[in-house]
């Protein structure tokens with residue numbers, strides 16, 4: 001790992017404080033995506049609620065998280081209920097609804113406790129499954145109530161890595177693998193499935209360290225999870241990672257690395273997919289070559305079907321450039337990047 005700035009957490013808090021937050025009260029957005037879910041390709045509807053924001057972000061926050069600008073500190077119970085009602089009026093039913101809140105669905109400061117269960121009930125009147133995201137520390141308090149949604153509820157946890165040093169010094173996550181394990185065990189013993197997000201290439205590590213960490217993390221956590229989704233870093237606005245990117249000291253992962261991680265995990269025992277945000281773009285995972293579109297398509301098709309042939313058939317001459325990049329970093333022990341101009 002590269003040298004970590006000791007003022008890291010403070011710097012993240014300072015960057016957060018400079019972000020202009022929203023004054024809107026409506027939900028952020030809704031869209032659909034296709035994903036391999038419960039054994040088949042499924043069209044999932046995504047709803048992003050606008051909340052007061054992640055409680056951890058009020059203290060410091062994660063180094064890559066740019067959701068803060070969507071949040072409005074004045075949003076409370078009534079406004080949230082209205083967002084859900086207006087969404088359900090337009091999109092009353094479907095197979096799966098995935099709700100993101102730019103924070104934690106089960107954080108009672110972010111979403112009133114009674115409203116959390118009310119929202120799940122409202123959604124399950126029209127949807128077969130609901131997926132919500134939460135930090136692990138909120139699970140203990142709600143697990144008794146969640147039992148009744150067994151079989152229809154999936155909880156996602158953004159663990160990012162199982163390596164405590166990376167969680168502390170690269171992500172600033174403020175929880176670790178043990179916290180995740182405790183929450184995941186409690187959820188699963190009550191019939192709630194667990195989806196885990198891993199971050200490919202947190203800051204301050206090399207490309208190769210990032211690949212090894214994602215593969216190791218997925219193997220470590222597979223016994224505690226029903227589904228793993230690899231999130232390659234994308235540069236979000238108002239984050240420490242964006243500052244590093246603009247200074248030319250961070251490069252998002254190569255699509256070659258995403259493919260390598262996914263291929264290394266084919267026998268891990270649970271489905272592992274990757275929905276790559278800004279795939280092939282400078283701010284997302286990219287090879288920086290004419291093959292970016294082809295690789296993005298291959299990874300997308302794989303993630304919808306779990307058919308590894310979509311990955312295995314990806315070939316390009318730029319593999320040599322990627323290997324060279326990885327090799328130089330390993331020789332020097334320093335993460336390198338590209339100088340970013342006019343972005």
Ligand code: SF4
Nearest residue numbers: 054061062065102103
């Ligand atoms: S990544 Fe999640 S836990 Fe971290 S600051 Fe963002 S919303 Fe909060």
Ligand SMILES: [Zn+2]
Nearest residue numbers: 289291316318
């Ligand atoms: Zn290429």
